[in-house]
Amino acid sequence: MAxxxxxxRAIFECLDVRLELPPLQRCILEGITLDLREGxxxxxxxxxxxxxxxxxxxxxxxxxxxxxxxxxxxQKVTGPADGVVIxxxxxxxxxxxxxxxxxxxxxxxxxxVSSAELKDRVANALEMVGLEKRTEDYPWQLSGGMQQRVxxxxxxxxxPAVLLMDEPFGALDAMTKATLQDxxxxxxxxxxxxxxxxxxxxxxxxxxxxxxxxxxxPPGRIYNNIAIDLPSPREQIVTRQMPEFLALRAxxxxxxxxxxxxxxxxx
Amino acid sequence: MLVALALLWEAVVRFKFIEFxxxxxxxxxxxxxxxLIASGEMLDQTLHTFYAVAIxxxxxxxxxxxxxxxxxxxxxVRKWSLASFEMLRPLPAIAFLPLALLLFNFSLKTELVxxxxxxxWPALVNTMGGVMNVSSQLRDVSKSMRLTRxxxxxxxxxxxxxxxxxxxxxLSMGLTLxxxxxxxxxxxxxxxxxxxISELQAIQPQRMFAYIIYIGLIAIGLNYIxxxxxxxxxxxxxxxxxxxx
Numbered sequence: 001m002a003x004x005x006x007x008x009r010a011i012f013e014c015l016d017v018r019l020e021l022p023p024l025q026r027c028i029l030e031g032i033t034l035d036l037r038e039g040x041x042x043x044x045x046x047x048x049x050x051x052x053x054x055x056x057x058x059x060x061x062x063x064x065x066x067x068x069x070x071x072x073x074x075q076k077v078t079g080p081a082d083g084v085v086i087x088x089x090x091x092x093x094x095x096x097x098x099x100x101x102x103x104x105x106x107x108x109x110x111x112x113v114s115s116a117e118l119k120d121r122v123a124n125a126l127e128m129v130g131l132e133k134r135t136e137d138y139p140w141q142l143s144g145g146m147q148q149r150v151x152x153x154x155x156x157x158x159x160p161a162v163l164l165m166d167e168p169f170g171a172l173d174a175m176t177k178a179t180l181q182d183x184x185x186x187x188x189x190x191x192x193x194x195x196x197x198x199x200x201x202x203x204x205x206x207x208x209x210x211x212x213x214x215x216x217x218p219p220g221r222i223y224n225n226i227a228i229d230l231p232s233p234r235e236q237i238v239t240r241q242m243p244e245f246l247a248l249r250a251x252x253x254x255x256x257x258x259x260x261x262x263x264x265x266x267x
Numbered sequence: 268m269l270v271a272l273a274l275l276w277e278a279v280v281r282f283k284f285i286e287f288x289x290x291x292x293x294x295x296x297x298x299x300x301x302x303l304i305a306s307g308e309m310l311d312q313t314l315h316t317f318y319a320v321a322i323x324x325x326x327x328x329x330x331x332x333x334x335x336x337x338x339x340x341x342x343x344v345r346k347w348s349l350a351s352f353e354m355l356r357p358l359p360a361i362a363f364l365p366l367a368l369l370l371f372n373f374s375l376k377t378e379l380v381x382x383x384x385x386x387x388w389p390a391l392v393n394t395m396g397g398v399m400n401v402s403s404q405l406r407d408v409s410k411s412m413r414l415t416r417x418x419x420x421x422x423x424x425x426x427x428x429x430x431x432x433x434x435x436x437x438l439s440m441g442l443t444l445x446x447x448x449x450x451x452x453x454x455x456x457x458x459x460x461x462x463x464i465s466e467l468q469a470i471q472p473q474r475m476f477a478y479i480i481y482i483g484l485i486a487i488g489l490n491y492i493x494x495x496x497x498x499x500x501x502x503x504x505x506x507x508x509x510x511x512x
Contacts, residue, residue: 057407060411061410061411062407062410062411079410080410080411080412080413082413084411085411085412086407086408086411088404088407088408090404093402093404093405094404094405094408096405096422096423096426096427097503097504098426098427098429098503098504099426099503107412107414107422108412108413108414110418110422111418138503154412158412
């Protein structure tokens with residue numbers, strides 16, 4: 001999977017990106033160089049305070065870089081790019097509580113596509129996440145897992161080239177999380193969309209990713225970039241018991257520990 | 268409960284347990300009320316007051332919500348104008364009455380100026396607060412979906428702020444009625460407020476009480492109607508709907 005992806009075109013190209021944020025111009029990210037290939041599932045793992053969310057906001061065009069270059073499809077990123085959508089961790093605050101499930105999913109399409117196409121794309125997106133029977137419900141009538149599915153469907157309805165996901169399953173229980181991981185991989189295999197998936201859960205990073213980037217800090221820097229050569233499709237029980245899976249998990253765990261020591265030495 | 272109170276009141280007056288020279292019995296008030304309805308006087312005064320309330324409230328809430336949205340959206344506008352608004356807001360509208368009288372004489376204009384000045388603020392302050400409190404997460408969602416500023420305002424900011432806006436408009440209505448009555452008592456010889464005062468001056472306590480109770484009923488009725496309307500507007504906002512009953 002990873003070797004096949006490596007031959008594909010890069011969608012995002014990040015070169016020596018540095019990010020400082022006001023009011024103190026504190027350095028949040030430095031020397032970030034990475035690229036995201038077409039159709040690739042990239043996971044970024046790191047402890048809290050390592051700048052994971054900041055990196056995602058930079059890629060999503062919500063925060064401009066302080067220095068370095070960031071290209072999307074060969075173009076310099078100056079704001080949220082067409083074809084890049086963020087899925088936020090806090091689904092209850094990211095959904096419009098006064099709109100139905102279908103209304104939420106339609107948000108990015110209204111006024112941009114014909115009403116027939118809108119209906120079609122909303123229905124498709126909701127089917128992909130298994131919510132086709134809850135279209136007229138309101139978010140507050142759904143469980144946490146379902147609400148996060150609505151947010152994912154809302155992003156998918158835009159048919160993005162890249163989905164940026166900020167710890168989307170971080171607030172969910174283990175069983176819901178496992179189900180959603182498999183659904184997400186299913187959606188990934190059916191569409192050409194690339195993913196950048198942020199998590200602090202090492203197992204999740206290995207299970208989902210074609211490639212895992214280890215972020216350490218602060219300030220956030222890339223400590224390692226590991227290709228995951230596990231067979232697809234992945235399977236909760238089989239994949240997680242493979243010796244390769246366990247070895248990768250141990251390796252990434254060790255990398256994170258190393259990055260903590262390194263960050264400590266820097267500061 | 269109310270009936271028992273009315274009966275007690277009737278008994279107190281009729282059997283002179285306590286003596287007030289001008290306290291009418293409920294039965295007297297009711298018959299005076301009937302006379303006011305029959306002569307059409309009450310209807311005339313009601314129509315005037317309703318007219319002033321409708322115009323005053325519409326202008327006040329339109330101005331208040333409009334200014335509140337601009338102030339809520341733009342930190343720059345807030346920076347340059349909020350201090351002035353905070354200077355003007357606590358000034359009691361009634362203190363402007365002599366000024367309004369000088370400018371507009373004893374007229375509907377004077378009444379409307381007072382109404383609008385007083386009932387502008389709840390709509391303005393609540394709208395501004397509601398718009399400023401829209402979560403930054405929702406704003407990020409809107410940016411990430413590349414919504415235009417206009418789309419963000421209409422699809423996200425206004426619906427998210429609508430509970431505060433509706434509350435502000437309801438609070439404004441309370442003040443509108445109060446100011447209309449006061450203005451009619453002091454500055455515009457028409458309407459229900461004027462009716463109360465002129466019955467007082469004519470030493471017609473029964474008719475005066477009839478008007479006072481009637482004004483109370485109107486206030487309760489207006490509040491009931493507005494509550495129903497705001498619940499209808501906020502039917503999709505489950506977290507606030509309960510608080511608006």
